[in-house]
Amino acid sequence: MSSILIYLESHDGKLKSNAAEVATAGRKLATAQQKELVAVVIGEVATDELGNWGISRAIRLSGGNLADYSGDVWAAELAQLVSDQQADTVLMMASSQGRDLSPRLGALTGVTVIADVISLENQDGTTVGLRPVFANKAQVLVRPTGELAIFTLRPKAFTPEVVEAVATTVESRSAAALDALAIVRELAVAAGAKIDLTEADVIVSGGRGMGGSEKYDILEQLAEKLGGVVGASRAAVDAGWRPHSDQVGQTGKTVAPTLYIACGISGAIQHLAGMSSSRFIVAINKDPEAPIFKVADYGIVGNLFEVVPALNSAI
Amino acid sequence: MKAIVCMKQVPDTESRITINPEKTGVEQGDFSYIIGPYDEYAIEAALQLKEAAGEGEVVLLSVGDPSIKSTLQKGMAMGADRSVLIEVDSYNGDALTTARLLAAQLKTMEYDIIFFGKQAPDDNNAQVGPMVGQLLGLPTVTAIAALEVQEGKAVVEREVEGGREVYEVTLPALLTTEKGLNEPRYPSLKGIMQAKRKPVDLVSGEVAAATTEQLTWSYPPSRAEGKIVGEGTAAVPELVRLLKEEAKVL
Numbered sequence: 001m002s003s004i005l006i007y008l009e010s011h012d013g014k015l016k017s018n019a020a021e022v023a024t025a026g027r028k029l030a031t032a033q034q035k036e037l038v039a040v041v042i043g044e045v046a047t048d049e050l051g052n053w054g055i056s057r058a059i060r061l062s063g064g065n066l067a068d069y070s071g072d073v074w075a076a077e078l079a080q081l082v083s084d085q086q087a088d089t090v091l092m093m094a095s096s097q098g099r100d101l102s103p104r105l106g107a108l109t110g111v112t113v114i115a116d117v118i119s120l121e122n123q124d125g126t127t128v129g130l131r132p133v134f135a136n137k138a139q140v141l142v143r144p145t146g147e148l149a150i151f152t153l154r155p156k157a158f159t160p161e162v163v164e165a166v167a168t169t170v171e172s173r174s175a176a177a178l179d180a181l182a183i184v185r186e187l188a189v190a191a192g193a194k195i196d197l198t199e200a201d202v203i204v205s206g207g208r209g210m211g212g213s214e215k216y217d218i219l220e221q222l223a224e225k226l227g228g229v230v231g232a233s234r235a236a237v238d239a240g241w242r243p244h245s246d247q248v249g250q251t252g253k254t255v256a257p258t259l260y261i262a263c264g265i266s267g268a269i270q271h272l273a274g275m276s277s278s279r280f281i282v283a284i285n286k287d288p289e290a291p292i293f294k295v296a297d298y299g300i301v302g303n304l305f306e307v308v309p310a311l312n313s314a315i
Numbered sequence: 316m317k318a319i320v321c322m323k324q325v326p327d328t329e330s331r332i333t334i335n336p337e338k339t340g341v342e343q344g345d346f347s348y349i350i351g352p353y354d355e356y357a358i359e360a361a362l363q364l365k366e367a368a369g370e371g372e373v374v375l376l377s378v379g380d381p382s383i384k385s386t387l388q389k390g391m392a393m394g395a396d397r398s399v400l401i402e403v404d405s406y407n408g409d410a411l412t413t414a415r416l417l418a419a420q421l422k423t424m425e426y427d428i429i430f431f432g433k434q435a436p437d438d439n440n441a442q443v444g445p446m447v448g449q450l451l452g453l454p455t456v457t458a459i460a461a462l463e464v465q466e467g468k469a470v471v472e473r474e475v476e477g478g479r480e481v482y483e484v485t486l487p488a489l490l491t492t493e494k495g496l497n498e499p500r501y502p503s504l505k506g507i508m509q510a511k512r513k514p515v516d517l518v519s520g521e522v523a524a525a526t527t528e529q530l531t532w533s534y535p536p537s538r539a540e541g542k543i544v545g546e547g548t549a550a551v552p553e554l555v556r557l558l559k560e561e562a563k564v565l
Contacts, residue, residue, distance in 0.1 A: 016476075069480065071445065071455065096475040100457045103410070103442035107449035111526040112411040115440050128530065133439050137332040138341060141530040181454040182488070186481040188472075196476035202564075226565075244460070244495035245474050250328055250436060251352055251494050259564045270328060276538060280562045282554065288543070295538050298557055302547035310548040314555045315565055 003036040004029055005087040006055075007078060009097055010045040017199060018093045020160030023053035025120055025153055026091050027163070032122040038085050042066055042074060047170050054163040057171075059085075064175030069097065070183035075104035077175050082109055082148065089127055091120075094152035095198070102152050113150045114142045118157040118277075127151070135250045135273035155198045156256040157277070190245070194229050197248065202228025202259045205248055205275070206236055209264020209285065209304055213241035218305070219263060222312045231255070233265045249274035263304045267292030284308065316371035316464075318361035320395065320430045321417055321444070322354040323377060324386035325437045334532045341532065348386050353432025355393075355499035356492035361430050362394045363497065364464055372396045374424070378403060378416050384515050391510035392502030398513070399424070401520040408438060409525035414446035416520040421451060426487055428469070433458040433491040444491035454484035458493040 006026035008019040023039065030037035039050055039058040043066060047058055059081065065073050078101070082090060090105070092098040094116040106113045117129035118139070128143045129151050197203060204223040206216055219230045232242035234249050248255055250270035260278035265271060267283070267290055275281070276295050283296035284304045293299045300307050326332075326346040333342040350358070358373070365371040375390045375398040377383055387398040401416050421429065431444030441457070448455025460479070461472035469488055473480045474495075502510070544550045544557065558565045 011477075071457070072449065075449070096458065096473070099441050100445060100473075103445040104449045104455075106411060106442065107414065107446040110411070112409050113440075113442055114527055115442060131439070132535065134326075134330075134332045134341070134437055135328065135439075136535060138334055138532055139535050140532045143528050143530055144526065145524075145528050146526050181452070182456050182482050182484045184480045185483050187475075187478055188481060189478040194477070199476060244493075247494070259558070259562075276535075280558070280564055281538075281541070282558070283541075293541060293543065296541040297539075297562065298554055299541055299543040300545060300547070300550045300554060301543060302550070306548050307551060310551040311554065314551050315558075 001036055001086070002088040003038050003085045004033075004089040004091065005038050005040060005082060005085055007040045007090065007092040009093055009095060010041055010043060013044055014046055015041070015049060016095075018095065018155055020053060021155070021158040022091050022093055022153060023050070023055055024161045025158045027054045029089065029120060029122060029127055033125055033127070035089070038087070040078070040081060042077070047168060050168045051165045052162050053160070054166055055168055056166045057169050060170055060172045061175050062172065064177045065180050065183070066175050068184045070180035071100045071104050072181045073178045073183070075101055075108055076178055078105050079108040088148055090148070090150040092152055094154050098152045102150055106150055109148055109150070111144065111146055111148050111150055113152060114144065115152045116154045117151050118154050120151065135270065136254070136276065137273070154254070197229060197231050197246065197253045197255050200229045200255070200257050202226040203231045203248070203255060203257045204228055204261045204263065205231035205233065205265060206263045207233035207265030207271075208235040210236060210241060215305070216242065218308045218312070222261070222308055225312060225315060226259070228257070228259070233271050234268070262292050262296070263308055265292055266290045267295065316364045316368035316428070317426050318364055318371065318428045318430060319374045319376055319421065319424060319426045320354065320357045320361050320390070321376045321447070322357065322390060322432065323351045323435045324348045324379065324383045325351045325435050328352065328436050334534065338532045339529070350386055350389055351432045351435045353434060353492055353494065355432070356494060356496045357430035357432050358390050358393055358395060359497045359499040360462060360492055361428070362500070364428065374399060376417065376420065377401070378413055378520070380404065381517070387515055388510045389502065391513045392506040393500055394506060396513065398515040400515055400517050402517050403520055403522055406522045407525050407529065409527055410440045410442035411446060412523050412525055414443045414450060415523050417443065418447050418450040419520060420518060421447065428464070428486055429453070429489040431489070431491040433493050444489065448489035451489070454488040455490070456482045456484060456488070457491040459490050460493045460495045462490065462496060
């Protein structure tokens with residue numbers, strides 16, 4: 001029987017929060033196609049959550065040269081598992097790691113990755129994926145033509161589902177000690193170690209209307225109150241007010257939080273490309289003609305330096 | 316320092332996208348073309364390395380039909396010395412097919428470092444660079460935001476969720492570039508004039524069968540028309556009420 005292999009990312013021995021999205025997508029496909037579902041984790045990762053997502057079998061790979069991330073070594077190990085487990089489908093997250101690791105696995109197994117999909121569909125036993133292209137201005141349904149398909153899933157596009165818990169059998173495997181061509185020497189954690197924009201449920205974003213880096217304090221305060229993080233438009237990043245890692249949009253991050261609050265952002269098409277999949281969008285802008293109001297569920301026309309603090313006090 | 320920059324011609328990111336009536340792709344008609352925005356960081360990085368070394372060459376490499384020459388010229392106007400274009404009539408842009416074409420050509424070329432932009436803004440694949448690295452067995456780091464080259468080694472940083480990964484790799488290596496790495500230069504008038512005389516070598520390539528097939532193109536569902544809650548701070552209580560009672564997000 002062929003299997004569906006899901007690679008679940010971890011950090012410091014814990015599964016990343018997005019693992020639930022991959023697990024849910026994998027379980028649904030395995031059920032629809034009557035295939036075995038095999039979860040793979042790399043390193044000494046706690047696996048007690050897996051049962052809640054309906055995963056009854058997992059492989060934990062460790063040893064060898066797997067302690068630090070190396071795209072080439074990890075891809076070689078996964079390629080070996082694809083063959084051992086007779087996998088015809090591989091799923092992983094389209095995160096920084098997934099987007100680095102998956103193409104290498106693709107090159108090793110001889111397939112193009114169907115990357116950054118927002119939905120998966122079973123068509124007579126073949127899995128097809130819908131992927132946004134041209135900065136979300138269009139989308140295309142893509143089908144694998146060979147015996148193996150690798151998909152990466154766009155963060156937050158798949159809703160995790162907890163099911164009736166099952167027992168998980170975890171098989172530990174030692175990896176061969178492969179020499180790494182490139183391996184992480186050091187992981188510098190960002191100051192404050194905040195949640196990444198792509199994983200955040202609430203984003204308070206500031207654009208050109210902020211007028212300077214020091215004024216982001218009011219957005220930081222609102223974000224903190226809402227349990228979210230601060231983002232920025234390209235204009236704010238190019239002006240040097242915020243780091244590039246905060247940029248939302250075509251040359252930044254694609255985000256899909258539950259709530260996106262755009263402050264002083266006009267809504268250039270490149271910005272909309274990165275945030276228009278947010279569940280609810282609030283826009284605060286002094287220009288009533290700003291294009292951001294076209295996509296905002298709720299808009300307030302006004303001075304953000306008055307409206308944002310008022311909103312902060314009101315919630 | 317010999318650097319090769321693999322770049323892709325893409326429609327201007329401001330372009331309006333129209334899906335063709337057969338729903339098999341987009342209408343190419345009204346596009347103006349540019350160098351992929353991330354590829355510009357790659358070209359700039361290569362030029363800076365050559366300038367720092369005081370010697371060497373920056374070569375642009377691309378795949379497609381001869382119309383791409385004009386986009387290669389824009390890269391040569393920035394300062395690249397010459398270009399190589401792998402000429403193919405038609406193929407579906409499958410990432411592995413492209414990577415195989417590039418890898419086969421790169422095997423015939425000399426380099427200390429190969430750069431790619433981290434992804435093209437049109438197909439959003441972000442695959443060809445790391446695939447080529449894998450096919451050529453080169454140390455490969457994707458989406459780099461910092462680069463330092465010294466004595467046959469490169470120390471690079473890569474932005475990941477919540478931090479930065481630091482790598483040290485031995486050259487030759489393959490790197491894909493992220494925004495923030497540098498500030499790409501504008502071509503000078505002199506550069507534009509010189510680019511017209513710089514060579515573009517055409518080579519042929521073997522197109523392998525694609526491993527994916529595009530079925531149907533569509534537009535994403537559009538968002539419902541939003542509403543203006545009101546003006547200024549007076550609108551805040553109503554906004555809070557809507558977020559609590561209608562959106563149920565507070």
